[in-house]
Amino acid sequence: DAGVTQSPTHLIKTRGQHVTLRCSPISGHKSVSWYQQVLGQGPQFIFQYYEKEERGRGNFPDRFSARQFPNYSSELNVNALLLGDSALYLCASSLGTSDYNEQFFGPGTRLTVL
Amino acid sequence: DAKTTQPPSMDCAEGRAANLPCNHSTISGNEYVYWYRQIHSQGPQYIIHGLKNNETNEMASLIITEDRKSSTLILPHATLRDTAVYYCIVRPGGSSNTGKLIFGQGTTLQVKP
Numbered sequence: 001d002a003g004v005t006q007s008p009t010h011l012i013k014t015r016g017q018h019v020t021l022r023c024s025p026i027s028g029h030k031s032v033s034w035y036q037q038v039l040g041q042g043p044q045f046i047f048q049y050y051e052k053e054e055r056g057r058g059n060f061p062d063r064f065s066a067r068q069f070p071n072y073s074s075e076l077n078v079n080a081l082l083l084g085d086s087a088l089y090l091c092a093s094s095l096g097t098s099d100y101n102e103q104f105f106g107p108g109t110r111l112t113v114l
Numbered sequence: 115d116a117k118t119t120q121p122p123s124m125d126c127a128e129g130r131a132a133n134l135p136c137n138h139s140t141i142s143g144n145e146y147v148y149w150y151r152q153i154h155s156q157g158p159q160y161i162i163h164g165l166k167n168n169e170t171n172e173m174a175s176l177i178i179t180e181d182r183k184s185s186t187l188i189l190p191h192a193t194l195r196d197t198a199v200y201y202c203i204v205r206p207g208g209s210s211n212t213g214k215l216i217f218g219q220g221t222t223l224q225v226k227p
Contacts, residue, residue, distance in 0.1 A: 042217030
């Protein structure tokens with residue numbers, strides 16, 4: 001079975017641009033979460049979506065937005081990119097949102113902002 | 115959200131058991147303890163989780179103290195491929211089921227030949 005897939009794997013942007021990152025969850029999983037991992041730090045929660053609705057939001061500015069589609073795939077959008085947005089962006093999927101639904105992570109998208 | 119404390123780094127000899135400690139003294143009664151690991155340049159990988167009782171699966175064992183204020187992840191026979199950053203996470207429980215995982219700095223485990 002295919003795991004969580006993310007695209008693109010690597011991306012280089014310049015300050016002020018916007019970027020769209022994509023995630024396809026494991027088949028049957030209805031929840032997708034996004035995390036940002038800056039070099040040397042643990043992943044930081046950005047958003048969770050379940051059944052196309054936002055179920056949680058981390059402490060990130062409004063430049064970050066996301067959505068989930070009817071097929072449960074998801075997009076993370078970041079506008080007006082800053083140098084500090086350079087990070088590994090991770091997507092995780094789970095069956096639902098309860099405590100005992102383990103999350104499966106994708107390989108991530110490495111974003112570099114110049 | 116309960117906070118966890120882990121040592122920043124540990125070494126382990128190949129073939130020996132690796133015991134990774136985690137303190138979570140503010141854990142509440144309905145919060146689970148989760149362990150993930152992240153091998154360099156990959157996404158985090160789920161290892162195991164538990165609430166009160168000790169748990170074991172094909173990857174590891176999780177020992178939770180009776181007062182639930184600390185736990186230990188045990189890799190029974192560490193291999194070089196177990197070299198990774200190990201994260202101990204207390205999962206928000208109850209009505210706040212957002213699925214949010216709060217990662218700390220984790221423990222970098224170096225398995226040596």
